[in-house]
Amino acid sequence: MLGDKVFRSKKQQKVFDASIAGRYQKLVKKNSFLYFGLPFCSLIVLGSYWLSDFTAIKYEQRDRKVQEVTESDLLKLKSNNHKFDIKEEYYRLQGIREQDWEPVRVQRLKDESENVW
Template sequence: MSFGAKKFRSRRQQLAYEASFAGKYQKRLKKNPFLYFGLPFCGMIVLGSYWLAGFTQVKIDRDDRRVQEMNETDIINVKKNQRKFDIKDEYYKLQGLSEEEWEPVRVKRLKDESENVW
Protein backbone atom coordinates (compact mmCIF):
# COMPACT_ATOMS: atom_id res chain seq x y z
CA MET A 1 0.00 0.00 0.00
CA SER A 2 1.43 3.36 -1.00
CA PHE A 3 1.31 6.42 1.20
CA GLY A 4 -1.14 8.39 -0.97
CA ALA A 5 -3.73 5.62 -1.18
CA LYS A 6 -5.53 6.39 2.09
CA LYS A 7 -7.10 9.80 2.47
CA PHE A 8 -6.43 11.60 5.72
CA ARG A 9 -9.48 12.75 7.66
CA SER A 10 -9.69 14.43 11.02
CA ARG A 11 -11.57 12.68 13.83
CA ARG A 12 -14.73 14.71 13.20
CA GLN A 13 -14.52 14.14 9.42
CA GLN A 14 -13.98 10.42 9.97
CA LEU A 15 -17.08 10.16 12.20
CA ALA A 16 -19.14 12.10 9.63
CA TYR A 17 -17.87 9.79 6.85
CA GLU A 18 -18.69 6.64 8.83
CA ALA A 19 -22.23 7.96 9.44
CA SER A 20 -22.79 8.59 5.72
CA PHE A 21 -24.11 6.02 3.24
CA ALA A 22 -20.69 5.63 1.60
CA GLY A 23 -18.98 5.01 4.95
CA LYS A 24 -21.55 2.41 6.03
CA TYR A 25 -21.29 0.67 2.68
CA GLN A 26 -17.48 0.64 2.83
CA LYS A 27 -17.54 -0.86 6.31
CA ARG A 28 -19.99 -3.60 5.29
CA LEU A 29 -18.05 -4.22 2.08
CA LYS A 30 -14.89 -4.96 4.04
CA LYS A 31 -16.77 -7.44 6.25
CA ASN A 32 -18.59 -9.34 3.49
CA PRO A 33 -17.35 -8.41 -0.01
CA PHE A 34 -19.37 -10.97 -1.96
CA LEU A 35 -22.68 -9.91 -0.46
CA TYR A 36 -22.12 -6.19 -1.12
CA PHE A 37 -20.12 -6.32 -4.35
CA GLY A 38 -20.17 -9.76 -5.97
CA LEU A 39 -23.87 -10.48 -5.66
CA PRO A 40 -25.03 -7.11 -7.10
CA PHE A 41 -22.47 -7.47 -9.89
CA CYS A 42 -23.68 -10.95 -10.83
CA GLY A 43 -27.28 -9.77 -10.56
CA MET A 44 -26.64 -6.93 -12.99
CA ILE A 45 -25.08 -9.36 -15.47
CA VAL A 46 -28.10 -11.70 -15.29
CA LEU A 47 -30.64 -8.88 -15.55
CA GLY A 48 -28.65 -7.33 -18.41
CA SER A 49 -28.73 -10.57 -20.34
CA TYR A 50 -32.52 -10.75 -20.00
CA TRP A 51 -32.82 -7.12 -21.01
CA LEU A 52 -30.60 -7.62 -24.08
CA ALA A 53 -32.51 -10.76 -25.11
CA GLY A 54 -35.22 -8.52 -26.57
CA PHE A 55 -32.70 -6.82 -28.87
CA THR A 56 -31.31 -10.18 -29.94
CA GLN A 57 -34.82 -11.44 -30.67
CA VAL A 58 -35.48 -8.46 -32.95
CA LYS A 59 -32.33 -9.32 -34.94
CA ILE A 60 -33.33 -12.97 -35.23
CA ASP A 61 -36.87 -12.04 -36.35
CA ARG A 62 -35.46 -9.71 -39.03
CA ASP A 63 -33.22 -12.48 -40.36
CA ASP A 64 -36.15 -14.92 -40.37
CA ARG A 65 -38.25 -12.53 -42.44
CA ARG A 66 -35.52 -12.47 -45.08
CA VAL A 67 -35.60 -16.27 -45.47
CA GLN A 68 -39.06 -17.40 -46.50
CA GLU A 69 -40.64 -20.54 -47.87
CA MET A 70 -41.19 -20.59 -51.63
CA ASN A 71 -44.59 -21.36 -53.07
CA GLU A 72 -45.14 -23.32 -56.30
CA THR A 73 -45.21 -20.30 -58.62
CA ASP A 74 -41.88 -19.04 -57.27
CA ILE A 75 -40.31 -22.47 -57.81
CA ILE A 76 -41.59 -22.55 -61.41
CA ASN A 77 -40.19 -19.07 -62.09
CA VAL A 78 -36.80 -20.03 -60.69
CA LYS A 79 -36.67 -23.16 -62.85
CA LYS A 80 -37.57 -21.12 -65.97
CA ASN A 81 -34.76 -18.65 -65.35
CA GLN A 82 -32.12 -21.33 -64.77
CA ARG A 83 -29.13 -21.49 -67.09
CA LYS A 84 -29.11 -24.52 -69.37
CA PHE A 85 -26.51 -27.08 -68.35
CA ASP A 86 -24.19 -28.41 -71.04
CA ILE A 87 -21.57 -30.96 -70.03
CA LYS A 88 -19.17 -29.91 -72.83
CA ASP A 89 -19.17 -26.28 -71.72
CA GLU A 90 -18.46 -27.29 -68.16
CA TYR A 91 -15.65 -29.59 -69.31
CA TYR A 92 -13.97 -26.79 -71.26
CA LYS A 93 -14.33 -24.43 -68.31
CA LEU A 94 -12.62 -26.95 -66.05
CA GLN A 95 -9.85 -27.45 -68.60
CA GLY A 96 -9.21 -23.71 -68.66
CA LEU A 97 -9.42 -23.58 -72.42
CA SER A 98 -11.29 -20.30 -72.33
CA GLU A 99 -8.33 -18.64 -70.59
CA GLU A 100 -5.93 -19.06 -73.54
CA GLU A 101 -6.64 -15.57 -74.83
CA TRP A 102 -3.90 -13.97 -72.72
CA GLU A 103 -0.15 -14.01 -72.95
CA PRO A 104 2.36 -13.43 -70.15
CA VAL A 105 4.16 -10.12 -70.72
CA ARG A 106 7.20 -8.96 -68.78
CA VAL A 107 6.72 -5.72 -66.87
CA LYS A 108 8.98 -2.92 -68.08
CA ARG A 109 11.59 -1.92 -65.51
CA LEU A 110 12.45 1.63 -64.56
CA LYS A 111 15.70 3.10 -65.83
CA ASP A 112 17.85 2.37 -62.75
CA GLU A 113 15.96 -0.69 -61.49
CA SER A 114 17.80 -4.01 -61.30
CA GLU A 115 16.65 -7.12 -63.13
CA ASN A 116 16.70 -9.26 -59.93
CA VAL A 117 18.48 -12.11 -61.69
CA TRP A 118 19.97 -14.49 -59.15
Protein backbone atom coordinates in the same frame (compact mmCIF):
# COMPACT_ATOMS: atom_id res chain seq x y z
CA MET B 1 0.34 2.45 -0.83
CA LEU B 2 -0.52 5.70 0.80
CA GLY B 3 -2.66 6.69 -2.16
CA ASP B 4 -5.25 4.02 -1.31
CA LYS B 5 -6.13 5.45 2.10
CA VAL B 6 -7.49 8.94 2.48
CA PHE B 7 -6.33 10.79 5.58
CA ARG B 8 -9.20 12.20 7.63
CA SER B 9 -9.21 13.81 11.02
CA LYS B 10 -11.27 12.17 13.79
CA LYS B 11 -14.11 14.60 13.22
CA GLN B 12 -14.07 14.04 9.45
CA GLN B 13 -13.94 10.26 9.97
CA LYS B 14 -17.06 10.34 12.21
CA VAL B 15 -18.92 12.35 9.59
CA PHE B 16 -17.77 9.94 6.88
CA ASP B 17 -18.79 6.88 8.92
CA ALA B 18 -22.27 8.38 9.42
CA SER B 19 -22.74 8.95 5.66
CA ILE B 20 -24.16 6.36 3.25
CA ALA B 21 -20.77 5.86 1.58
CA GLY B 22 -19.08 5.23 4.94
CA ARG B 23 -21.69 2.70 6.06
CA TYR B 24 -21.51 0.93 2.70
CA GLN B 25 -17.70 0.80 2.84
CA LYS B 26 -17.86 -0.73 6.30
CA LEU B 27 -20.34 -3.38 5.09
CA VAL B 28 -18.18 -4.18 2.06
CA LYS B 29 -15.16 -4.69 4.32
CA LYS B 30 -17.15 -7.16 6.46
CA ASN B 31 -18.65 -9.22 3.65
CA SER B 32 -17.45 -8.13 0.21
CA PHE B 33 -19.30 -10.77 -1.82
CA LEU B 34 -22.69 -10.10 -0.29
CA TYR B 35 -22.54 -6.33 -0.68
CA PHE B 36 -20.42 -5.97 -3.82
CA GLY B 37 -20.10 -9.26 -5.74
CA LEU B 38 -23.72 -10.40 -5.58
CA PRO B 39 -25.22 -7.08 -6.78
CA PHE B 40 -22.61 -6.93 -9.53
CA CYS B 41 -23.33 -10.47 -10.76
CA SER B 42 -27.09 -9.93 -10.57
CA LEU B 43 -26.73 -6.73 -12.59
CA ILE B 44 -24.88 -8.63 -15.32
CA VAL B 45 -27.50 -11.41 -15.41
CA LEU B 46 -30.40 -8.97 -15.52
CA GLY B 47 -28.65 -6.92 -18.19
CA SER B 48 -28.17 -9.94 -20.43
CA TYR B 49 -31.82 -10.89 -19.94
CA TRP B 50 -32.89 -7.37 -20.84
CA LEU B 51 -30.63 -7.26 -23.90
CA SER B 52 -31.98 -10.60 -25.15
CA ASP B 53 -35.07 -8.73 -26.39
CA PHE B 54 -32.88 -6.65 -28.69
CA THR B 55 -31.12 -9.70 -30.10
CA ALA B 56 -34.49 -11.40 -30.62
CA ILE B 57 -35.63 -8.42 -32.70
CA LYS B 58 -32.47 -8.70 -34.80
CA TYR B 59 -33.12 -12.37 -35.59
CA GLU B 60 -36.83 -11.77 -36.26
CA GLN B 61 -35.94 -9.14 -38.85
CA ARG B 62 -33.51 -11.56 -40.47
CA ASP B 63 -36.21 -14.25 -40.57
CA ARG B 64 -38.61 -11.88 -42.33
CA LYS B 65 -36.09 -11.47 -45.14
CA VAL B 66 -35.69 -15.21 -45.62
CA GLN B 67 -39.03 -16.62 -46.71
CA GLU B 68 -40.18 -20.08 -47.58
CA VAL B 69 -40.28 -20.74 -51.32
CA THR B 70 -43.68 -21.81 -52.66
CA GLU B 71 -44.12 -24.35 -55.45
CA SER B 72 -45.08 -21.69 -57.99
CA ASP B 73 -41.94 -19.69 -57.19
CA LEU B 74 -39.86 -22.84 -57.54
CA LEU B 75 -41.36 -23.57 -60.97
CA LYS B 76 -40.59 -20.03 -62.11
CA LEU B 77 -37.00 -20.42 -60.99
CA LYS B 78 -36.64 -23.72 -62.83
CA SER B 79 -38.17 -22.36 -66.04
CA ASN B 80 -35.85 -19.32 -66.07
CA ASN B 81 -32.79 -21.49 -65.52
CA HIS B 82 -30.98 -22.47 -68.72
CA LYS B 83 -27.97 -24.74 -68.93
CA PHE B 84 -24.62 -23.16 -69.64
CA ASP B 85 -22.63 -24.54 -72.55
CA ILE B 86 -19.10 -23.24 -72.99
CA LYS B 87 -18.99 -24.02 -76.71
CA GLU B 88 -22.23 -22.17 -77.32
CA GLU B 89 -20.94 -19.11 -75.46
CA TYR B 90 -17.66 -19.25 -77.39
CA TYR B 91 -19.42 -19.26 -80.74
CA ARG B 92 -21.79 -16.53 -79.60
CA LEU B 93 -18.85 -14.32 -78.63
CA GLN B 94 -17.09 -15.10 -81.91
CA GLY B 95 -20.13 -13.74 -83.75
CA ILE B 96 -19.38 -10.28 -82.35
CA ARG B 97 -16.19 -10.13 -84.43
CA GLU B 98 -18.10 -10.77 -87.62
CA GLN B 99 -19.84 -7.43 -87.41
CA ASP B 100 -18.60 -4.70 -89.71
CA TRP B 101 -16.32 -2.42 -87.79
CA GLU B 102 -12.86 -1.11 -88.27
CA PRO B 103 -10.34 0.20 -85.73
CA VAL B 104 -9.93 3.95 -86.25
CA ARG B 105 -7.18 6.03 -84.74
CA VAL B 106 -8.35 8.88 -82.49
CA GLN B 107 -7.48 12.34 -83.72
CA ARG B 108 -4.75 14.00 -81.65
CA LEU B 109 -4.68 17.57 -80.42
CA LYS B 110 -2.23 20.04 -81.98
CA ASP B 111 0.50 19.77 -79.35
CA GLU B 112 0.19 16.04 -78.64
CA SER B 113 2.84 13.66 -79.86
CA GLU B 114 1.99 10.68 -82.01
CA ASN B 115 3.85 8.29 -79.68
CA VAL B 116 5.28 6.43 -82.61
CA TRP B 117 8.69 4.95 -82.09
